[in-house]
Amino acid sequence: MKSMEELVNEYFRPNRLPHLWCPGCGNGVVLGALLKAIDAEGLAKDDVAVISGIGCSSRASGYVDFNTGNTLHGRALPISTGLKMARPDLNVITLSGDGDCSAIGGNHLIHAARRNIGLTLVVFNNSIYGMTGGQYSPLTPQGARATTAPYLTIEPSFDILALAEAAGATFTARATTYHVPILVDVLRKGIRHEGFSIIEAVTGCPTNFGRQNKLAAPAMMMEWQKEHGVMKAAWDKMDPAQREGKFPIGVLSERTDLKEYTKAYDEIIERAQSGKEAASA
Amino acid sequence: MLKFYTKRCKGCGICAHFCPRGVLEITELNKSAIVPGKENDCISCGQCEMRCPDYAIFVKKEGA
Amino acid sequence: MSRVLLMQGNQAVVEGAIAAGVRFYGGYPITPSTEIAEGMAKRLPQVGGKFMQTEDELAGIGTVLGASLGGMKAMTATSGPGFSLKQEMIGLACSAEIPCVVVNVQRVGPATGQPTSPSQGDVMQARWGTHGDHWLIAVSPSSVPECFDLTRRAVALSEKYRCPVILLMDEIIGHMRERIELPDNYEGLEAPRRKQPDVSPENYLAYAVTDGSKVPAMADFGSGYRWHVSGLIHDETGFPKGTPAATKNSQDRLHAKLRDHEDDIIQVEKYKTEDADVIVIAYGGAARTAYDAVDMARAEGIRAGLLRPVTIWPFADNAVKEAAQTAKCLLVHELNCGQYVREVGRAARGLVPVDLYAKYDNEPATPEQLLEKIRESAEKIKGAK
Ligand SMILES: Cc1ncc(C[n+]2csc(CCOP(=O)(O)OP(=O)(O)O)c2C)c(N)n1
Ligand code: SF4
Ligand code: SF4
Numbered sequence A: 001m002k003s004m005e006e007l008v009n010e011y012f013r014p015n016r017l018p019h020l021w022c023p024g025c026g027n028g029v030v031l032g033a034l035l036k037a038i039d040a041e042g043l044a045k046d047d048v049a050v051i052s053g054i055g056c057s058s059r060a061s062g063y064v065d066f067n068t069g070n071t072l073h074g075r076a077l078p079i080s081t082g083l084k085m086a087r088p089d090l091n092v093i094t095l096s097g098d099g100d101c102s103a104i105g106g107n108h109l110i111h112a113a114r115r116n117i118g119l120t121l122v123v124f125n126n127s128i129y130g131m132t133g134g135q136y137s138p139l140t141p142q143g144a145r146a147t148t149a150p151y152l153t154i155e156p157s158f159d160i161l162a163l164a165e166a167a168g169a170t171f172t173a174r175a176t177t178y179h180v181p182i183l184v185d186v187l188r189k190g191i192r193h194e195g196f197s198i199i200e201a202v203t204g205c206p207t208n209f210g211r212q213n214k215l216a217a218p219a220m221m222m223e224w225q226k227e228h229g230v231m232k233a234a235w236d237k238m239d240p241a242q243r244e245g246k247f248p249i250g251v252l253s254e255r256t257d258l259k260e261y262t263k264a265y266d267e268i269i270e271r272a273q274s275g276k277e278a279a280s281a
Numbered sequence B: 001m002l003k004f005y006t007k008r009c010k011g012c013g014i015c016a017h018f019c020p021r022g023v024l025e026i027t028e029l030n031k032s033a034i035v036p037g038k039e040n041d042c043i044s045c046g047q048c049e050m051r052c053p054d055y056a057i058f059v060k061k062e063g064a
Numbered sequence C: 001m002s003r004v005l006l007m008q009g010n011q012a013v014v015e016g017a018i019a020a021g022v023r024f025y026g027g028y029p030i031t032p033s034t035e036i037a038e039g040m041a042k043r044l045p046q047v048g049g050k051f052m053q054t055e056d057e058l059a060g061i062g063t064v065l066g067a068s069l070g071g072m073k074a075m076t077a078t079s080g081p082g083f084s085l086k087q088e089m090i091g092l093a094c095s096a097e098i099p100c101v102v103v104n105v106q107r108v109g110p111a112t113g114q115p116t117s118p119s120q121g122d123v124m125q126a127r128w129g130t131h132g133d134h135w136l137i138a139v140s141p142s143s144v145p146e147c148f149d150l151t152r153r154a155v156a157l158s159e160k161y162r163c164p165v166i167l168l169m170d171e172i173i174g175h176m177r178e179r180i181e182l183p184d185n186y187e188g189l190e191a192p193r194r195k196q197p198d199v200s201p202e203n204y205l206a207y208a209v210t211d212g213s214k215v216p217a218m219a220d221f222g223s224g225y226r227w228h229v230s231g232l233i234h235d236e237t238g239f240p241k242g243t244p245a246a247t248k249n250s251q252d253r254l255h256a257k258l259r260d261h262e263d264d265i266i267q268v269e270k271y272k273t274e275d276a277d278v279i280v281i282a283y284g285g286a287a288r289t290a291y292d293a294v295d296m297a298r299a300e301g302i303r304a305g306l307l308r309p310v311t312i313w314p315f316a317d318n319a320v321k322e323a324a325q326t327a328k329c330l331l332v333h334e335l336n337c338g339q340y341v342r343e344v345g346r347a348a349r350g351l352v353p354v355d356l357y358a359k360y361d362n363e364p365a366t367p368e369q370l371l372e373k374i375r376e377s378a379e380k381i382k383g384a385k
Helices: A004-011 A027-040 A057-063 A076-086 A098-104 A106-115 A160-167 A180-192 A206-213 A218-228 A232-236 A261-273 B014-018 B047-051 C009-020 C034-046 C057-069 C080-085 C087-096 C123-128 C144-161 C171-175 C244-259 C284-299 C317-326 C340-348 C367-380
Strands: A048-052 A067-070 A091-097 A120-125 A171-176 A197-202 A229-231 A247-254 B002-004 B024-026 B032-034 B057-059 C002-008 C022-027 C050-053 C073-078 C100-106 C137-139 C164-170 C177-183 C228-230 C268-271 C278-281 C304-309 C311-313 C329-334 C354-358
Touching (some): A027 A120, A048 A057, A057 A067, A076 A091, A076 A098, A076 C057, A091 A098, A098 A160, A120 A180, A160 A171, A160 A197, A160 A247, A171 A229, A180 A197, A180 A247, A218 A229, A218 B014, A261 C034, B002 B032, C009 C022, C009 C144, C009 C164, C009 C171, C009 C177, C034 C050, C050 C057, C057 C100, C073 C144, C080 C100, C080 C123, C087 C228, C100 C144, C123 C164, C137 C144, C144 C164, C164 C284, C164 C311, C171 C284, C268 C284, C278 C284, C278 C317, C278 C367, C284 C304, C284 C329, C304 C317, C317 C329, C317 C340, C329 C340, C329 C367, C354 C367
Parallel strands (some): A067 C228, A091 A120, A120 A197, C022 C050, C278 C304, C278 C329, C329 C354
Antiparallel strands (some): A171 A247, B002 B057, B024 B032, C268 C304
């Protein structure tokens, strides 16, 4: 394995550091883990595309030396989907914030999952709208404070992995910026997975979530992740009372019996070109 | 051996918090640095490197 | 060899797209454009292309932009409400210079309006629908054979100028059946691809202009040229740059790359305009009525003519200016409450009266109705000039 220093030298575009994220923002840890995973999987730079939406986390695409796009708020998945359709040989990695992916882009998420298209979606879940200054997202915990929830949120939050799995995602995993080796491991597995994979990276936004919710010190946000993230195997043995307030990490679901979308599409082309109408139901 | 990229460091304090030997501190200039007198205390565990969000501190294994 | 067919405008768009080399379509069904989606679903896989029915119109154009980045010629089609939804992505395509064709088969609006009735109420939206200053191309066919030709041209223009091209249809043209002669074989009809880099990957700057065209070369994602796409104002490297100079340079070039090539981009058709006193200006479906009305007016001794902008945007300033210099009156006929007439008035610079026959009651005008308006215009200018 290359050292982090070597990875940064190899995969960061020149003159992109220091990056624009705040002191202690977890996004840099997630991006570092992604570079470790890409390198460990031996992917050539030319064969990787990184497409992001809009948000603090989505800035990541501009920093790294692949085929990259920083597109529109919520729309990274459709653009990634079109690219994957045009170039099924590319490893298309989609980066999205929790708001980007579960609010404005929520519809695209469930349909990308349903199609089982071979994208690797990395959700930077900092529980808040970072870029616009701390408004609540669908992943903000109920009862948290946000600039648009000065009296605390009353909205329940999504479990985005359960949502994706229910919609048809064939690989779901979670890790945190505290659990770096696990994050790297699930990113690698997600990249390797042929169908649609979603990896939730729990990360801290000290500036806009932490300050409003008594977790202003970046290291404390990581300590919080350490205390609340429980490995899947241990989680499975816990009773509901023990699980209260905690969340499982690691690979949470995986299935390989369903065809990946672009592969399935090849069958449509075959049918159309053989002149046969689709076998009628 | 620790290697600092001082320009990248934003003084967030994550490295200092997680260093098991108390080797690091954030200076008045808001940068991570070795606590005076602790130059030889680093055990190359890699915690700071792994957790730094800014790629500003790396651990060079001796002899590597 | 060729075949003579009776075909709908929407179907001719499908054939034009296939002939031009479009190999990806993403979109969401909506009347009166749905036949384009259905046609593409059938035809694309036959030629090795791909069709996707997406979850909504935003995803439709999103997949199109993604496929275009991957090097495919790509298209989407929609109508009124769906065209509104696509606007943000059209802006991204303008800013990041991603070739794509967006068909809008107009229907009556706003909101759900009258889904199956013809209208030209989106002509200004086609130009100004997305936020911010931006430049793009829109073309509008008036017949089924022209649907085939203009679709090919739309693809070619979007590839050449790296901008979205709106194929602005209306329900009349989309659903009308007409005779069309199509070649058996589309070989040679393919639209040329976007300009490819002529430098090595190390020396490639994604938005650097290396020739007089002001259009940068565009490498396919995955071709060994790694670059960054962004909807933020960017410099020639493609990376965001927020300085006043970078902002102005970017806007200036995006404008100039079309303005400098208006001779190539702008097409108009002139019908009996040389000696005309009254020049009707009409486009798309509304123009069909005008040919007959002009002939009927001439039969009564009124010297009438028709100027038909085939390229709707950029606006045919010169052709309209010329018409204002040679005629005594311009009469704009459009199927809305009066949109394009404002541009005509601007270009005519007060030289002659600019009359309007606005029809916005779900039905196209008959030649007789338009003839009546030509008569009124002719009456007003009697003895003028
Ligand atoms: C259509 C649209 N609506 C709103 C915005 C403003 N906006 C930009 S980023 C953002 C939210 C970012 O939050 P998240 O997706 O969670 O990412 P983060 O910044 O926390 O990484 C919003 C609302 C926008 N750019 N586009
Ligand atoms: S606002 Fe939050 S998410 Fe954005 S860079 Fe700062 S810490 Fe990171
Ligand atoms: S973790 Fe990194 S950025 Fe933060 S203080 Fe330490 S070296 Fe500096």
